[in-house]
Amino acid sequence: xxxxxxxxxLDPFRGFFENVLDFLPHLLTSLLILLLGGxxxxxxxxxxxxxxxxxxxxxxxxxxxxxxxxxxxxxxxPVSFIFSKMICWLTLLIFLIISLxxxxxxxxxxxxxxxxxxxxxxxxxxxxxxxxxxxxxFLGRTALIASVNAGLKMSxxxxxxxxxxxxxxxxxxxxxxxxxxxxxxxxxFGIIYGGVVLALAIAFGxxxxxxxxxxxxxxxxxxxxxxxxxxx
Amino acid sequence: xxxxxxxxxxxxxxxRLAVITEADILVGIPSYNNAGxxxxxxxxxxxxxxxxxxxxxxxxxxSDGGSTDGTVEAVHRASIEDFHSIFVTHNKRDFFKISxxxxxxxxxxxxxxxxxxxxxxxxxxxxxxxxxxxxSITPEWIDLLLRPVIELNYxxxxxxxxxxxxxxxxxxxxxxxxTRALYGKRIRQxxxxxxxFSGDLASFFLEKDVWDTDVAKYGIDIWMTxxxxxxxxxxxxxxxxxxxxxxxxxxxDLSGMLYQVIGSTFDLMEIYHDVWKNIKGSxxxxxxxxxxxxxxxxxxxxxxxxxxxxxxxxxxxSTIWKTFMPDDLHDFIxxxxxxxxxxxxxxxxxxxxxxxxxxxxxxHGKKINREHLLKSLTPLYIGRVASFVIDTWNSSAAEVEExxxxxxxxxxxxxxxxVKNWEGKTDSKGEQPK
Numbered sequence: 076x077x078x079x080x081x082x083x084x085l086d087p088f089r090g091f092f093e094n095v096l097d098f099l100p101h102l103l104t105s106l107l108i109l110l111l112g113g114x115x116x117x118x119x120x121x122x123x124x125x126x127x128x129x130x131x132x133x134x135x136x137x138x139x140x141x142x143x144x145x146x147x148x149x150x151x152x153p154v155s156f157i158f159s160k161m162i163c164w165l166t167l168l169i170f171l172i173i174s175l176x177x178x179x180x181x182x183x184x185x186x187x188x189x190x191x192x193x194x195x196x197x198x199x200x201x202x203x204x205x206x207x208x209x210x211x212x213f214l215g216r217t218a219l220i221a222s223v224n225a226g227l228k229m230s231x232x233x234x235x236x237x238x239x240x241x242x243x244x245x246x247x248x249x250x251x252x253x254x255x256x257x258x259x260x261x262x263x264f265g266i267i268y269g270g271v272v273l274a275l276a277i278a279f280g281x282x283x284x285x286x287x288x289x290x291x292x293x294x295x296x297x298x299x300x301x302x303x304x305x306x307x
Numbered sequence: 308x309x310x311x312x313x314x315x316x317x318x319x320x321x322x323r324l325a326v327i328t329e330a331d332i333l334v335g336i337p338s339y340n341n342a343g344x345x346x347x348x349x350x351x352x353x354x355x356x357x358x359x360x361x362x363x364x365x366x367x368x369x370s371d372g373g374s375t376d377g378t379v380e381a382v383h384r385a386s387i388e389d390f391h392s393i394f395v396t397h398n399k400r401d402f403f404k405i406s407x408x409x410x411x412x413x414x415x416x417x418x419x420x421x422x423x424x425x426x427x428x429x430x431x432x433x434x435x436x437x438x439x440x441x442x443s444i445t446p447e448w449i450d451l452l453l454r455p456v457i458e459l460n461y462x463x464x465x466x467x468x469x470x471x472x473x474x475x476x477x478x479x480x481x482x483x484x485x486t487r488a489l490y491g492k493r494i495r496q497x498x499x500x501x502x503x504f505s506g507d508l509a510s511f512f513l514e515k516d517v518w519d520t521d522v523a524k525y526g527i528d529i530w531m532t533x534x535x536x537x538x539x540x541x542x543x544x545x546x547x548x549x550x551x552x553x554x555x556x557x558x559x560d561l562s563g564m565l566y567q568v569i570g571s572t573f574d575l576m577e578i579y580h581d582v583w584k585n586i587k588g589s590x591x592x593x594x595x596x597x598x599x600x601x602x603x604x605x606x607x608x609x610x611x612x613x614x615x616x617x618x619x620x621x622x623x624x625s626t627i628w629k630t631f632m633p634d635d636l637h638d639f640i641x642x643x644x645x646x647x648x649x650x651x652x653x654x655x656x657x658x659x660x661x662x663x664x665x666x667x668x669x670x671h672g673k674k675i676n677r678e679h680l681l682k683s684l685t686p687l688y689i690g691r692v693a694s695f696v697i698d699t700w701n702s703s704a705a706e707v708e709e710x711x712x713x714x715x716x717x718x719x720x721x722x723x724x725x726v727k728n729w730e731g732k733t734d735s736k737g738e739q740p741k
Binding site for chain 2: 134137143213216217219220221223224226228230231234
């Protein structure tokens, strides 16, 4: 009876207890690594905040209109603050991965291995989207100002069209980098973009044929309503 | 980096310069596709030199930007055959004419750089530059421009013309008031296009490393005037009469032109901050020449179309302006001016001065991309010109001049706003930093 009880109840408990005892040092190491990572991350954040301020990163970024773009996205913090935070969180993430590895659990190790192999793709994709966002805003505004100065009434639409086209292109590139529906994404982008251009061409051809004729006649015959003002 | 004082001059021209060795006067004519007018300009210059400076060794340099309409050939052809019909004596031996293509960024500034380089090589005492699209230039212009340098030791002679009230609107509404308020000198045509300067000043210009900037294009005129004034060279102006010139190519982009001129003005504000920050008010500069009234060609103006362009800009670009303008100013532009009837459309002088100063501050503070910022000024400038046209529709030349004088006073009175905000006492919107 005692043997049966021992086999049914006590042995599993003992086994579990021994496993826990085996696991505890790993857990402790893992927690220590995480704690150390947290401290290093905070120290790096402070160090990089000072460094970025010393090299005037905020002023340089203002030159390229980055804070303005971030403000539009609802981010009011300066670029130096954002970059320092990013370094902090990246350090913490690295230490989290090391600490998970220190747990010595096979399943976690396999998952981490896959994650590590995929991670560079995620970073590249994020970088592509970030750069695409900045470039799309810049080119969109360039197109908007140029079309306003040319007196085009559809300036707003032209600016947005350029902005979204560049941004969607960057998203398509990022998805391709992540390996998500490689051909599908590119094909659908091509179809949508081609469709929009074709739709605009048909709309202009059918709906705006008179306007197009008038415009071309004015250009060819020089009947544009220009004034004689000499600005310089 | 290329040596700023050593432009590329063709071997053939080098040989001619070696023969000439040195000269007293150099007259430069920058050109680009001006075959229709340059012959007249060359003849006027030649006659002016022969009539007013007969004893001086003179060189005429045409610095061409690669014209394809026969401009260079027109320069070679242009000559006064019968000098006796103009004056009694003439010494042909002391006049040389050279046409040379310039190198570097295409633009008027690069053409001037070549002229400065030759002036230095020939060790000239006085140098003048005149536009190649002039139809109203006479031999007297050469005398009026060069004599203050040669006989009165002035270093820089700016032109003073009579122009139609709607000609030179960038000068009247922007560059003259800003330059006058900043540097305290009433130079009426700071970007006139026809100037004279001493050989020393030409060498001083040449030493500056600005030839890869907008100075190499339309920015050259304001750069020369500001450099002369801010560096305390002796400056005066000469009354030349009417300025009538060929209409600019309609394809010339106003926004690009404005960007280059105002961009150069703002860049110079950075360089000469220590000079302009303490200057209050302004003083006249010595003016030579006999003033007289002339008839001017009428100018067709479509102010309704201009207001339309302004309103399009106010609708689409106000988010850009809002980032550096105070709310009340932004609201006035975005809301009030968009609603008023065309005939009542008015951008008052002090509002316009504030707009220009806030643009200068935003450019100084690098708030947004420089090109975006400066090109977004175009609709506001067009709006101001429309407002000026409505305001002066029935005004005489004298009344218009009075209105421009009032605008200049507004710029001078508002200068404190610029000075305070420039040094970071407040941010560009005029608010105290937290």
